[in-house]
Amino acid sequence: MLQKLGAEVIVIAPPDDYSVRFSSFGIRFVPLYRLKAKGTNPLADFRLYQEFIAVFKRIEPHLLISYTIKPNIYGILAARSLHIRSIAVITGLGYGIAKGGIMRAMVERLYRFSLRHASSVWFLNKDDHAYFTDRRMLGLAASKVIPGEGISVEHFKRKVAYPDGETTKFIYSGRLLYDKGVADFVEAIRVLRKEGLAVEGVLLGFTDTLNPSAISSDTVEAWEREGVIRYLGKTSDVRPFIEQIHCMVFPSYYSEGIPRCLLEAASMEVPAITTDHVGCREVVIDNTTGFLTTPKDIASLVAGMRRFAQLPTEERVSMGKAARDRVVQHYRDQFIHAIYVQQINEILQSPAQ
Incomplete structure (x- = not known):
């Protein structure tokens, strides 16, 4: 979608079996070695923040679109320190909030600190948006509910008759x-x-x-x-x-x-x-x-x-x-992609923080 509009797309993530596939789509992959999804070590998270800064300085992005808790916290903060526009995508509350107790309090506090620096925060459903809004976790950041991430209705299309049978x-x-x-x-x-x-x-x-x-x-x-x-x-x-x-x-x-x-x-x-x-x-x-x-x-x-x-x-x-x-x-991808493009263009045309 973005490539067709002339944008260069770079994926930053821990290397895995899927990483090698990006090049076949014309997407540049940059490994992120310090991202440990389930880690709770503050020193390790600070080093992740430093790695984000180092990567951003090297690739010089115009816009960061981040997913999952740690990129939505440390990636957004790193982008803010370099005056890079950013979008945090909340794909669900995640285990940290769902667990409750001290873990929930810690995650919510970090979100309050980071998301206020995002250019925009996107949610995939109204419940999550209400949760973040009610707990004042967004600050002055703009926010929007996007109806999912889209699906290709041509790719996922039935080619055989619906099955019959007694079972x-x-x-x-x-x-x-x-x-x-x-x-x-x-x-x-x-x-x-x-x-x-x-x-x-x-x-x-x-x-x-x-x-x-x-x-x-x-x-x-x-x-x-x-x-x-x-x-x-x-x-x-x-x-x-x-x-x-x-x-x-x-x-x-x-x-x-x-x-x-x-x-x-x-x-x-x-x-x-x-x-x-x-x-x-x-x-x-x-x-x-x-x-x-x-x-x-x-x-x-x-x-x-x-x-x-x-x-x-x-x-x-x-x-x-x-x-x-x-x-x-x-939920078809063309519909969702049009929303993405519109929102991204608006953010890129706005003054950098």
């Missing part, structure tokens, strides 16, 4: 975290099978071993041995798997921005069952594109999945088509 296939797609309701999903499948319903549970994703809420590979293997779920591992292309299932289940109580798995499923005309929770309820319209359930309530999740399993195929197909229509109207 209802449910899939969870995403990081394997307890906070995202994975264990609840597995238990719901277990309950429905005991009731005699023909259902199948599928897990697609990876374990984020650095996250305190991570589900161990031993636990996943135990579920497989029990026969309650089928684990497909991780993939770089979810489309072939989504096309084969009847419903996406995402019973998260994590602080989501806009869950991408729900957008991917909806774009491919697959209904979803998710929680009436931050970010999730933005995507799924209850009784129209899927069902909303109560967070951390297995009985509510079971009821929603049971209800879906008992729907005739034509009603499932109708829900799926309504889901895609909603994504096309509100």
Whole structure:
């Protein structure tokens, strides 16, 4: 998007398996070695701040767009010290705030100090925007709710007919975290099978071993041995798997921005069952594109999945088509990108801080 408008795009991040792919898109990658997502050492964070300054001096960006907690704090502060315009994107409250207690107080205090120096702060849902506003974490910084990060409705487009069959296939797609309701999903499948319903549970994703809420590979293997779920591992292309299932289940109580798995499923005309929770309820319209359930309530999740399993195929197909229509109207990448370009142009034309 930005490249087509003549901009040079540079990605700054810790090196990983994905880093080498940026060059194929004409994107310059600059490694950031001191960014440790889960670290809480003040000295290490100060060194990260220094690394941001060193990198910015070297590449001389006109605008910083930062994601996740530490770049939104130390990256923004480093940009401010060099009079670089910046946008902080809040993709969810994150583990630090969700944990509560001293950790929450510390993160909120750092946000109050850093975000007031951002040119603009973007949120992916109204709940997060209200949270930051109510706690006066934005200072005088401009803020805006952006409807997600966009999805290509042409890339995520169904190529085969919606599956028929007597067994209802449910899939969870995403990081394997307890906070995202994975264990609840597995238990719901277990309950429905005991009731005699023909259902199948599928897990697609990876374990984020650095996250305190991570589900161990031993636990996943135990579920497989029990026969309650089928684990497909991780993939770089979810489309072939989504096309084969009847419903996406995402019973998260994590602080989501806009869950991408729900957008991917909806774009491919697959209904979803998710929680009436931050970010999730933005995507799924209850009784129209899927069902909303109560967070951390297995009985509510079971009821929603049971209800879906008992729907005739034509009603499932109708829900799926309504889901895609909603994504096309509100979340397609061209629509989101136009908002990005407009906002970026306004910021670049404004006086530097």
